[in-house]
Amino acid sequence: MTGVIDLSSGQVIEPLAEPALKALAQTVSGPEVTAYAASCGETGLRSAVAAHYARRVGSDVDPEQITVTAGGRHGLFSVVTASASGGEILVPEPRWSHYPEMLRLAGARPVRVPGDPANGWLPDPDRLEAARNGRTKALVVNSPVNPTGAVYDTGTLAAIRAWCARHGLLLVVDDIYWAYGGEDAGGVRAGPCEAVVGGASKVHALAGLRIGWVWADAPLTAAVRNIVEHTTGPVSTLAQSAVAAVLDRQQDSVPDRARRLAALREHAVRAMSAVPGVSVIVPHGGIYLCLDASGLAKARPEWRDDRVLCAELAEHAGVRLRPGSTFGLPGHVRLCVAAAPGLLSEAADRLSKFLGTAANGTAEKSEGLR
Ligand code: PLP
Secondary structure (H helix, E strand, C coil): CCCCEECCCCCCCCCCCHHHHHHHHHHHCCHHHHCCCCCCCCHHHHHHHHHHHHHHHCCCCCHHHEEEEEHHHHHHHHHHHHHHCCCEEEEEECCCCCHHHHHHHCCCEEEEEECEHHHCCECCHHHHHHHCCCCEEEEEEECCCCCCCCCCEHHHHHHHHHHHHHHCCEEEEECCCHHHHCCCECCCCCECCEEEEEECCCCCCCHHHCEEEEECCHHHHHHHHHHHHHCCCCCCHHHHHHHHHHHHHCCCHHHHHHHHHHHHHHHHHHHHHCCCCCEEECCCCCCEEEEECHHHHHCCHHHHCHHHHHHHHHHHHCEECEEHHHHCCCCEEEEECCCCHHHHHHHHHHHHHHHHHHHCCCCCCCCCCC
8 A cells, every 4th residue: 555544634435325416416407506595594404403403302403493504613603603702612622623713713712621531531520610710601512522532421411511501601512423422422402501513524424515503592593693694694505405315314324324433443443552652542432533642752752742743654654643732632643533444454554663663763764655
């Protein structure tokens, strides 16, 4: 195998499913293709999203509480702008690389709350309380966590929810990886103190369609819709019809995909456990795996900087990974497990070969690289 193995990005790539192809063909030959969609989202897609949450929570969800956005990230941006602009938002670390800048652009101040390694890097309630002050308006949690794959169990999320309600904070649940969290993944709901942001990118493997959504109560929904209307405006009719078709007719593909991802996580854990000088943070969900690479600095002090380490791994080992410091997890590297098992094994072999020799001060470019 030649060339660089790129495990740095976070996508699940699959061919477009039949219902989506049909919906696209139908929309493309109808008048909707050149018309604006409703700026809060097409009724068909909002109903499909509401039905999705209704299945998960076991009670009706009103499509009027759903707003379609240009990807999950614009959903998050809109919720934060609407609820926390001018205030502070607590962000448990490690966290998705985009949160701090996104929150700043939304006019809020991100306040980092270091996760507890002894608790799978999830936030400790005492640390959350210590970070709260009169300016705190919200807390954002993401489960399974990008990058660590930690999963908030139902009890932890319930305790956080109660704490937010006690202090009048909005709990923003970034639900983008929800199906990859196993049986005991936290549970979601929208209410006066909680908003849920989801999307089609990860769980439905439709990142290129750029469809996300917000599930919130009526006042927050109105504010979010106002932001969407005056920023992106309506999202593509084509993309909305394809995602609605997938949500309506491809639900069965989600558990299958989740099982495949779980098998890939296990495979990646096994493969990466053999790499010398690093240790695996075993993920409980999601599509990523982190390696603690802090010990490598003993052999090569410059690798204390995980950006330098990743640059060298890409150049000399032929494996592209993401520096943990971009996720608030310095001294670590993140890889995406949504890849062919053979590629994950080959990446582990390349890392082993390079790090094995580098630790002895004889780092060499691995064979077969171009
Ligand atoms: N939240 C997290 C934690 C993510 O990792 C991502 C994408 O990588 C998103 C939200 C946004 O996804 P999208 O904008 O593709 O819907």
